[in-house]
Every structure is written in C-alpha cells, then in structure tokens.
Amino acid sequence: MNSRTLQEFTPVKLADRQAPKLSVENLSKSYPVRGDRHLTVLENINLEIFPREFTCLVGASGCGKSTLLNIIAGLTPPSTGKVLVDGRSVTGKPGSDRGMVFQGYTLYPWLTVAQNIAFGLQFQHMSKSEQRDKVSYFLNVVGLEKFANSYPKQLSGGMKQRVAIARALANEPAVLLMDEPFGALDAQTKEQMQEFLLELWSKTHVTVLMITHDVEEAIYLSQRIYVLSCRPGRVKSEITIDLPEHRELDIKLAPEFVAIKRQVLQLMRQE
Numbered sequence: 035m036n037s038r039t040l041q042e043f044t045p046v047k048l049a050d051r052q053a054p055k056l057s058v059e060n061l062s063k064s065y066p067v068r069g070d071r072h073l074t075v076l077e078n079i080n081l082e083i084f085p086r087e088f089t090c091l092v093g094a095s096g097c098g099k100s101t102l103l104n105i106i107a108g109l110t111p112p113s114t115g116k117v118l119v120d121g122r123s124v125t126g127k128p129g130s131d132r133g134m135v136f137q138g139y140t141l142y143p144w145l146t147v148a149q150n151i152a153f154g155l156q157f158q159h160m161s162k163s164e165q166r167d168k169v170s171y172f173l174n175v176v177g178l179e180k181f182a183n184s185y186p187k188q189l190s191g192g193m194k195q196r197v198a199i200a201r202a203l204a205n206e207p208a209v210l211l212m213d214e215p216f217g218a219l220d221a222q223t224k225e226q227m228q229e230f231l232l233e234l235w236s237k238t239h240v241t242v243l244m245i246t247h248d249v250e251e252a253i254y255l256s257q258r259i260y261v262l263s264c265r266p267g268r269v270k271s272e273i274t275i276d277l278p279e280h281r282e283l284d285i286k287l288a289p290e291f292v293a294i295k296r297q298v299l300q301l302m303r304q305e
C-alpha cells in the first residue's frame with residue numbers, strides 16, 4: 035500500500051502542538067425569516083483543532099452544532115467568516131481533506147461493505163490492486179473482515195457506522211468530522227462504539243471533530259471540548275480533558291471524570 039500505515043501515526047502531547055489542522059475564524063450564520071428579519075444561529079465562532087487531537091463540540095439541542103459542522107464540511111455556506119484546513123481556506127463539499135460521518139446510516143444499500151469502503155477510492159488515481167489493499171486494510175482496522183461481501187441490510191446499526199467510519203478513513207482525510215455518529219444506537223451499542231472509536235483513534239491519531247449532546251461521550255472520547263451557548267450559538271468555553279489517553283469505560287465513574295461532567299453540565303444549564 036502506498037499510503038501511510040496506521041503504525042506511522044504517533045500521539046502528540048498537547049504541549050507540543052503544531053499549527054492547527056482545522057481553524058474556524060469569525061464565523062457567523064444567519065437565516066432569513068419573515069420580512070427582512072434574520073435569525074442568527076451562529077455568532078462569531080472561533081475554533082482551532084490541532085493535528086492528532088480528538089475534539090468534541092457540545093451544546094444543547096438547537097444551539098447550532100449541526101449547522102456549524104455542515105459549514106465546516108462545506109455542505110452549507112457561512113454568512114461571514116471562514117474555515118481553513120492546513121491554513122488554506124476551504125469551500126465545497128467534503129472531500130479528501132474533510133471526511134464526514136453522519137448520524138443516519140449513509141451507506142449505499144446496493145453495494146457490499148467492501149464496495150462501500152472502496153467508493154471514494156475510484157475517484158482517486160489508484161490502481162485496482164491498491165484499492166483492494168486499502169479496503170482490506172480498513173476492513174481489518176474496523177474489525178469487519180468477515181463481512182466484506184455482506185450488504186448494509188445484513189449489518190447491525192453499530193456495524194453500519196463502523197463501515198461508514200472505515201469509508202471516511204479510507205480517503206485519509208486531514209480531519210474526520212462526525213455528526214452525532216452514535217445518536218441512533220441503543221445505550222449498550224453506543225458504549226461499545228465509543229470504546230471502539232477511542233481504540234481506533236489511539237491507533238490512528240486521526241484528527242477528529244465530533245459533535246454530540248452527550249456530555250459523557252464527549253469527555254470519554256476527547257482531549258478537548260468546546261461548549262456552545264444557545265441562541266445564538268457562541269463558543270462559551272473550551273475545556274481541556276486532563277485524563278489519561280488510555281481510557282476504559284469505567285473511567286466514567288472516576289471522581290475526576292464526574293467533576294469534569296459537572297463543570298460541563300453546569301455551563302450548559304446556565305443557558
């Protein structure tokens with residue numbers, strides 16, 4: 035395989051931060067409402083996401099999280115401000131720089147698991163054998179080798195999201211954007227997927243920006259959390275999650291975890 039392998043990724047301590055991988059600068063979004071009035075959904079948002087960091091954006095329902103992620107992905111235009119990946123302004127749909135995983139299952143039902151993962155690769159200059167190598171590599175990464183020839187309808191919800199994550203990772207995005215990827219899963223599968231995602235991140239150290247309204251999920255997965263205020267959505271607080279990088283699910287019961295959860299919930303309740 036020509037592309038880098040997962041083993042080549044090594045974690046970077048927050049203290050050794052490089053230039054941000056993704057920045058959002060002075061971004062606002064308004065929608066026209068009746069007459070000549072406007073509804074401001076996002077106001078003057080500034081974010082920096084650093085290489086190999088897992089960052090979550092939390093906020094109450096309706097505060098503009100999906101709108102912000104869709105703007106970063108290029109699916110919705112901002113009213114003002116800009117989004118930069120590696121210092122370059124980005125426009126247009128998600129591509130090789132920004133991979134996207136949505137809450138709903140977005141696999142192509144007529145394609146097998148392997149074909150779904152390969153989907154984006156056909157648009158890259160890559161030979162068939164390179165594509166095959168890459169697909170089997172990412173099938174292995176998400177633990178679905180035995181399901182390569184299955185169709186999405188034969189998979190559970192958690193497995194479908196693993197395929198969606200593998201498809202996004204196969205394009206080697208600079209940043210992986212995730213919009214409530216486990217929102218549709220039952221509580222037990224959700225925890226299994228959180229464990230899976232954290233393990234995957236510790237192997238790949240891919241740069242992730244994920245939105246969720248589940249505070250526990252955000253703390254468990256992230257190194258840093260941005261808390262959004264509501265109406266309009268503004269960055270209310272930035273919290274560094276000072277927990278060990280290797281986390282078991284039981285950490286959710288640890289006093290230091292509960293203290294961070296209390297802090298974040300209090301910030302959200304003040305809305």
Ligand SMILES: Nc1ncnc2c1ncn2[C@@H]1O[C@H](COP(=O)(O)OP(=O)(O)OP(=O)(O)O)[C@@H](O)[C@H]1O
Nearest residue numbers: 065073075093094095096097098099100101102247
């Ligand atoms: N196309 C649109 N036109 C007008 N208002 C919109 C449009 N899209 C979103 N909004 C408004 O923007 C606000 C933020 O919506 P958004 O879906 O981004 O919030 P959210 O934080 O992701 O919510 P949730 O957690 O419930 O998914 C809402 O008040 C919504 O009604």
